Amino acid sequence: MDQFDVIVIGGGSGGSAAAGRLAEDGRRRVCLIEAGGSNDNFRVKTPGFMPFIPDASNYRYETVPQKGLNGRVGYQPRGRGLGGSSAINAMIYIRGHQYDYDHWAELGAHGWSYADVLPYFKRSEGNERGGNEWHGADGPLNVMDQRWPNAGSRAFVEAAAQLQLQLTDDFNKPDNSGFGLFQVTQKAGERWSAARAYVEPLRGKGNFDIRTDALVEKIIIENGRAVGVQIRRGGQQEQVRASGAVVLAAGAFNSPQILMLSGIGPAEHLAQHGVSVQVDRAAVGSDLQDHIDYVSSYESPWNGFFGSSLAGTLRMAGAVLQHRLKRTGIMTTPFAESGGFWKSHADAPAPDVQFHFVPAMLEDHGRTKLKGHGFSVHACVLRPESRGTVRLASADAAVAPLIDPNFLDDDRDMAVLRAGVRLIERIRAVSPLADFAGVDRHVVDYDNDAALDAMIRDRADTVYHPVGTCRMGSDADAVVDPTLKVNGVDGLWVADASIMPRLVSGNTNAPSIMIGERAADFVKAALA
Incomplete structure (x- = not known):
């Protein structure tokens, strides 16, 4: 012993x-x-x-069926x-x-x-x-700026600015409000x-x-x-x-x-x-x-986004080789490259919605493979009331234990998430993000609460917190x-x-x- x-x-x-x-x-x-x-x-x-990390590094847990997600298992x-x-x-x-x-x-x-x-x-x-x-500056956890963010990730931030949304170059001051590029826990690529x-x-x-x-x-x-x-x-x-x-x-x-x-x-x-x-x-x-999260997914004709095509495959092969040799290039991506923190209502004590912009189409946490190229934007409820x-x-x-996040049990969480999803669509429609001609893969009437809520309950899930x-x-x-x-x-x-x-x-x-x-x-x- x-x-x-x-x-x-x-x-x-x-x-x-x-x-x-x-x-x-x-x-x-x-x-x-x-x-x-x-x-x-x-x-x-x-x-x-990140999407190809071995299963041995991931417990891959599932929830019990979620009544707030139309009975789906998360x-x-x-x-x-x-x-x-x-x-x-x-x-x-x-x-x-x-x-x-x-x-x-x-x-x-x-x-x-x-x-x-x-x-x-x-x-x-x-x-x-x-x-x-x-x-x-001297701690063991290395934090750095991204060196090779996707053009679409920058366009998301610029589009937010066009809507007069606040920008920030530092999400880690006392107030994290604003839109910008995230810093990452990486070192030398x-x-x-x-x-x-x-x-x-x-x-x-x-x-x-x-x-x-x-x-x-x-x-x-x-x-x-x-x-x-x-x-x-x-x-x-x-x-x-x-x-x-x-x-x-x-x-x-x-x-x-x-x-x-x-x-x-x-x-x-x-x-x-x-x-x-x-x-x-x-x-x-x-x-x-947990942060309940909805992912808006858009297909785009621009093959500079991560995706499945001959051009995309060749680009990734070159990127993998570059990273193996030099630890540089687009294989340093965190995927969630830019984003923002926003108040869905003025009297919130702090931002209650977080956005993550991903220069790739996502379905079911990336587990469903899609043809073509595009981008995704997450909106999550930062301070959920559901327990x-x-x-x-x-x-x-x-x-494995029985995991029941009880997502969207409280109507206040749905109200916040609904507002966040609507803002994603507003940002997407503004240049320069609109210039990528993104086509919504899950069309819904964003002005119809009932229709949007049904879409959210059909597709929302955790953002892993x-x-x-x-x-x-x-x-x-x-x-x-x-x-x-x-x-x-x-x-x-x-x-x-x-x-x-x-x-x-x-x-x-x-x-x-x-x-x-x-x-x-x-x-x-x-x-x-």
């Missing part, structure tokens, strides 16, 4: 940051346990191969292996809005206001533009995942043990304290012990699953699966929030307190997006890394 000071469960965005910071000074014996592999391959590292890709979802995502560097964090503090997440979290964002960030009041930032530089360090292909079955709790984990690796069951702390960072789906398998969760639900209850905590697996759940499907950790299932707060029902320690269990912390009391107004990778950074400091303080 192996003994460490700290065990970190999950090598994703939060777990990589937490493990790296806990191990870097050499003072603690740290074991990072990851269910997937190393993700050390060119398809993960090449940004433009798709929930989640990263598997070192880097987690930062190894398969669109690499967009977004923190959210100042309002998000100030609102967390108002809700009882004391010490999590914007002023509190900004130093951690800056500490994690290595922005190639340099450091300033809002940005860090390659994907820069959280694992490449925090874990790989420490590989081989004597106090840092990285265990991949190891499935955590449960956290071992003795006398009210987390003392280790039970894992399954190579068909064998093992125990790994921790004298100081266990840090759970398996993500918004797997962290509550592991807590429930360990006896922490809704008592009645655990009993149904034969799990002995350690702590009856109804909020474990509850409060699931869902994660529940056990089995007492076997290898079985689930949070909230191990909610942080100061109330008695919260799963973790504001130091991220699990209520009711000593020696156990959570360090991923599941702790967010409310979904941030933007992509969740950078905030998850910030959470991991903070968790490391909280654990260090507790072990001092």
Whole structure:
């Protein structure tokens, strides 16, 4: 049986940051346990191969049938292996809005206001533009401007300007309002995942043990304290012990699953699966929030967009060769190259719709292959009112949990999404984006609420930002307190997006890394 000071469960965005910071000074014996592999391959590292990343790097979860989506089953890709979802995502560097964090503090997440979290964002960030009041230049997470954005991505921004919509050259100031090109988590033309930032530089360090292909079955709790984990690796069951702390960072789906398998969760639900209850905590697996998203897709005669044609195939073949030789060119694309943040109504405290422009046609998360060329524009509801759940499907950790985002359960979410979809069509109709002669692949009367709502329910799905299932707060029902320690269990912390009391107004990778950074400091303080 192996003994460490700290065990970190999950090598994703939060777990990589937490493990790296806990191990870097050499003072603690740290074991990072990851269910997937190393993700050390060119398809993960090449940004433009994002649609072709191996299934081994993606859990490819699905939801239960969604009544708000006309009974459809939604798709929930989640990263598997070192880097987690930062190894398969669109690499967009977004923190959210100042309002998000100030609102967390108002809700009882004391010490999590914007002023509190900004130093951690800056500490994690290595922005190639340099450091300033809002940005860090020396952190391990490399952030850079895109070098080869598509002409259509720029045209989307210029068309927004023609409608007198605000532009921005920095989405990561306190107010993220406006339209522009996104910065990306890349370095020298390659994907820069959280694992490449925090874990790989420490590989081989004597106090840092990285265990991949190891499935955590449960956290071992003795006398009210987390003392280790039970894992399954190579068909064998093992125990790994921790004298100081266990840090759970398996993500918004797997962290509550592991807590429930360990006896922490809704008592009645655990009993149904034969799990002995350690702590009856109804909020474990509850409060699931996700960005519901609609993708408008347009076919275009211009073959400069990504697509399927002889010219497109030849162009991509040359681009792959260029990237393999020089790490330059269009294979550095994050696909979601430009976008914006916009208020659907004037009294919103912060933008409530985010747009992503993709210079390719998308159907069903890119899983349906289309002939020809074109572009897509996403609109997502940034602060949804709908709430869902994660529940056990089995007492076997290898079985995917039951995921129910409960999309569009609240009519307010539909109102916001409807407004966002209508703005996409307005932007598309304005030059220079209109010059690409995009033809809507899903024609609908945009002025007819009922028709548009039916189209949205037929086609909307996640944009991959689930949070909230191990909610942080100061109330008695919260799963973790504001130091991220699990209520009711000593020696156990959570360090991923599941702790967010409310979904941030933007992509969740950078905030998850910030959470991991903070968790490391909280654990260090507790072990001092």
